[in-house]
Every structure is written in structure tokens, then in C-alpha cells.
Amino acid sequence: MEGIYMNEKPVSNSEVDQFIKEFLNSDFNNPPLNYSEMKNLYFEKFRILTTPTIFLEKEIRQSLSIFRARPASKFENRDHFDYTKFGAPKNSIELGFGRCNWKGQAVFYGSDNALSSIQEAKEEYKDGNEFYVGEWEFLEHELNNPIASSILLSEKIPNGNPWKVFSKKLDEFYENSKIQELQTNKYLNKRLADMFVEANEKQYKATAFIADYFLFQMNVQRPKEIICPLLIYPGIKSKLFSMNFAIHPDFAREYMNLTRIYKIRITEKKSESARIELLMLGIVDNDKKIDYYEVQPNLDNLLQRLEYVKCECGKKYSFVELSNIEIIKQGTVITRAALIHWFIDQNENELTDFENYIPFPKTEMRVGLELSFNKTIEGITIRDGETEHSNLSMKMKVVVPIKYVPNLQTVY
Known part of the structure; x- marks a missing residue:
């Protein structure tokens, strides 16, 4: 594994802290920095930007659903019958910065927990509002190999998060290594991960740069050649108990399939959960046609x-x-x-x-x-x-x- 260097020497943890502090305190908006300028700012001191990579085997993928929520208010006419409305939006200059997307660049956002995907709607997440929650699965017949995924594992992840096991395995790997560069990589990975679990939208330009680097700059822009199409990070709205996914949109279109849609209404928003009413259930057939069913709790x-x-x-x-x-x-x-x-x-x-x-x-x-x-x-x-x-x-x-x-x- 390539090391992280400053002036051609391995940096210490304190130097990593100082760099992260300087990077986040930089004025990204006066004047607004474009992507190339953000990249230059980062790599002025660090030669490499890295995160751990895990491989999602078939057994993990088959037990994993990705939920993507959209406010019902965003749907017009018969949009809820349109399969494409539930996936990633198209690239547009109207797309603002997100935690994992550069301005104008669409990303498929999702979560491994349905409620967490609704909570991520922020200002739309309140009593009385309705959502369409799409459940996505991986197309196993199209996937012959494990999916390489960048993962940001903050030390703040609670034990109740099932992905914590990957953090423990990585810690064991690093502990067994005596190479200084790997120890520095470990510390930088933790510090970068912390940036993604802080509820600070002022950092979006920094986290968007990091996510864009892994999802797009390191990948060839054709689905068959995307090397690492997933970026996994803890969900702030779920108190880090679930994981969010930023997925290359081309990969999502090629290798993921919408299977079910849940139309729900928030009846009582709580601090860490919510009471909901399930209004409709949508079933997606093999031709991507959507039929809706009414739930009858009789x-x-x-x-x-x-x-x-x-x-x-x-x-x-x-x-x-x-x-x-x-x-x-x-x-x-x-x-x-x-x-x-x-x-x-x-x-x-x-x-x-x-x-x-x-x-x-x-x-x-x-x-x-x-x-x-x-x-x-x-x-x-x-x-x-x-x-x-x-x-x-x-x-x-x-x-x-x-x-x-x-x-x-x-x-x-």
C-alpha cells in the first residue's frame, strides 16, 4: 500500500490533524474553488487520498437492500409509475453540493435502513409529509465478482451497527502491521471518516471532493470498467446505527434493480425514530412496470x-x-x-x-x-x-x- 508523505517523509498523527484542520478551515467559496483547485489544495501536502476497500461478496449482497426515499411532493402527475424517477437524477447545473456529490454531478444516494433514508430528507422529514421509499437490490445474474467498495469507518460507529465488524477487522490488520506508512494511513482514514459523520454542511465541498475522487476520478466512466462504484459511510440521522451509500449512477443503472416501493406518511416524528402509516405498496415487475397495492390491516x-x-x-x-x-x-x-x-x-x-x-x-x-x-x-x-x-x-x-x-x- 502506498504511503502518505509530506516532503517525502511519513507524517505523524499530529501532522495529519494539523493538515485536516487547515484543509477544513480553508475558504472554499471566496473565491469559489473548482474541482481542480480543491484537488491541488489537498495534494499540496498529501501525495495520496485513500480509504479502506472492502469486497461485497454474493452472500452479503443477497441480504442487503438499499433504500432510497423521495418526498411525494417532488412527484408530478403519474411520476410514481415511472421507474426512472426512483433512481439517481440526471447531471444538472441545478444540482447543488451534497455530502457525497460535487455540484452538478449526480450520485445515487441510498441507505441500508428505510427509516434512515427518509430521515436524510432533512427539511421534508416532518409530521404529515409523505414519501415514496424505493427498495433496490443487486442484479446477481449480472455480477460475477465481489463489488469493491470504499468504506469510511469512523471510530464513533456504535456497536449496534452491523458494519462495525469491518472496522474491527481493519483494526486487526493495522495492528499486525509494523509499517509506519500503514499506521499513518489508518489514522488518516479515521480522520477522513470523521468528516462524514459531522452534521456540518459547510464541509460539503470537502466531503464532496473526497467522494467524487473515489467514485469518478478513480474510475473509467463506463459501467463495465468501474473499479470501485460504492462509497459507504455512517448515517448521521440514524445516530450512526445505519450506513449510507453513495453509488456511481452508471453502476446503479446497470447492476441494481428497483423491486418494491413503499408510499408512507410520517404521523409522528421522534428524535431517533418515527411512527409511520403505510399508504401503498408498489411492486415492480421484470419489465419495470409498477403496480400499486393498498394495505388492509384487517x-x-x-x-x-x-x-x-x-x-x-x-x-x-x-x-x-x-x-x-x-x-x-x-x-x-x-x-x-x-x-x-x-x-x-x-x-x-x-x-x-x-x-x-x-x-x-x-x-x-x-x-x-x-x-x-x-x-x-x-x-x-x-x-x-x-x-x-x-x-x-x-x-x-x-x-x-x-x-x-x-x-x-x-x-x-
Whole structure:
């Protein structure tokens, strides 16, 4: 790996700090610096701009959905039926600086969490506003190799973020290396990553330059030859618990596919979450045609599947195994069906509160919306021969039916 040098010598951490401070304190706008001038400003002292690269294998990609939200107010007429309206915008002089895009240059922004993608809408994210949230997946039949991705891993990422594992692996790699240049690279990577988790729009020109460098300047502008098409960084609006994605738009068009669209309304904005109402569900077919369905949270029409009942001692009973076991509620033996109905009644509020569907499930939406419960149940005892189990939890899956709406314009 190439080192970072100042005057042809490896720099210290304190020199990195000083450079980052000077770089961010530079007046990028008086006069406005163009891209070449920003590049010269950066490389005056540092010979290289680098971030760690991870490779998204097929197993990771198949479990990963990228969510991209757009305010419903931005849609006109029948735009919600237009597949192209859910992807990256076209390059335009009207595009301003973003955290990961240079002015005029379009980038496909998304998040691995649906709610986080809505929160990123900033001033549009408030009670009563509606959004279309597109769910994108990778076209596996077009991808033969792992996807190289630049990743910015700030030390501020909480343990609850599943991408934290990559940070730990990189730390292990650096700790096992005795090469000074790599240690300096590690420190610079952390400092650059910190720039992306600070809620300071004044730094957008700096972060936009860095993102543009990785997504465009280091890549040939043809999809088949894009070397590193993804830049992954923590989402500020989710308190760093999710990751945002800045994706080369050509790569997104070539290797990503819109599969579902959720039309939602914010009913109560909270500090770290939100209560939402799911208005419509859009299904995208292989020809990129979009059909919309109305969600009907009618508890009488729910599809339920009891996965298992588990005791605190570790003993677990499947739905089939429960047929030969006594289920006791308040001294009375009840059936498996009665247990399911009791559980549904206990959790009725959660079934009709679509806050629980965030992040949205990865399931076959032509049947319905799937919600998984894994909860402690009180007042229920299981008698297995001479043994009784009372400290129980229950896992269930519930599917809320959906109804096709042939003409969305007449409904919303």
C-alpha cells in the first residue's frame, strides 16, 4: 500500500490533524474553488487520498437492500409509475453540493435502513409529509465478482451497527502491521471518516471532493470498467446505527434493480425514530412496470404462522410439537389456535402500527406485509409430561393482506 508523505517523509498523527484542520478551515467559496483547485489544495501536502476497500461478496449482497426515499411532493402527475424517477437524477447545473456529490454531478444516494433514508430528507422529514421509499437490490445474474467498495469507518460507529465488524477487522490488520506508512494511513482514514459523520454542511465541498475522487476520478466512466462504484459511510440521522451509500449512477443503472416501493406518511416524528402509516405498496415487475397495492390491516384476514415457543431453560417447541403438549392459560388447557389468537389480541396495537415495519421486511410482497414477533409471553404455561415451563417466549410471523389498486390516481 502506498504511503502518505509530506516532503517525502511519513507524517505523524499530529501532522495529519494539523493538515485536516487547515484543509477544513480553508475558504472554499471566496473565491469559489473548482474541482481542480480543491484537488491541488489537498495534494499540496498529501501525495495520496485513500480509504479502506472492502469486497461485497454474493452472500452479503443477497441480504442487503438499499433504500432510497423521495418526498411525494417532488412527484408530478403519474411520476410514481415511472421507474426512472426512483433512481439517481440526471447531471444538472441545478444540482447543488451534497455530502457525497460535487455540484452538478449526480450520485445515487441510498441507505441500508428505510427509516434512515427518509430521515436524510432533512427539511421534508416532518409530521404529515409523505414519501415514496424505493427498495433496490443487486442484479446477481449480472455480477460475477465481489463489488469493491470504499468504506469510511469512523471510530464513533456504535456497536449496534452491523458494519462495525469491518472496522474491527481493519483494526486487526493495522495492528499486525509494523509499517509506519500503514499506521499513518489508518489514522488518516479515521480522520477522513470523521468528516462524514459531522452534521456540518459547510464541509460539503470537502466531503464532496473526497467522494467524487473515489467514485469518478478513480474510475473509467463506463459501467463495465468501474473499479470501485460504492462509497459507504455512517448515517448521521440514524445516530450512526445505519450506513449510507453513495453509488456511481452508471453502476446503479446497470447492476441494481428497483423491486418494491413503499408510499408512507410520517404521523409522528421522534428524535431517533418515527411512527409511520403505510399508504401503498408498489411492486415492480421484470419489465419495470409498477403496480400499486393498498394495505388492509384487517385483523380478521391475517395469515399467521407460529414458529416456536421457547422456555428460558432453552427447551423449544415447534408448532407441530405443541400438538402433543398441554398449553395452559389461567388453569385451562387451550389449543394451539387459541394460543395464536390470544397472542394476536395481546399485540393488536403493534399489528396496526406500521412503525413496526421499519426497516421493511425482505419478503414476497405479492402475498402481504410480513411482521416477525419474538416476545415474552406471560400467563401461559406448557406442561410436557411431568415438567412445566412457564418462563416462555414465542416467535410468530404475521402477514397483513394487501389489495391491488388498478388506478392509484383515484385513491391518492
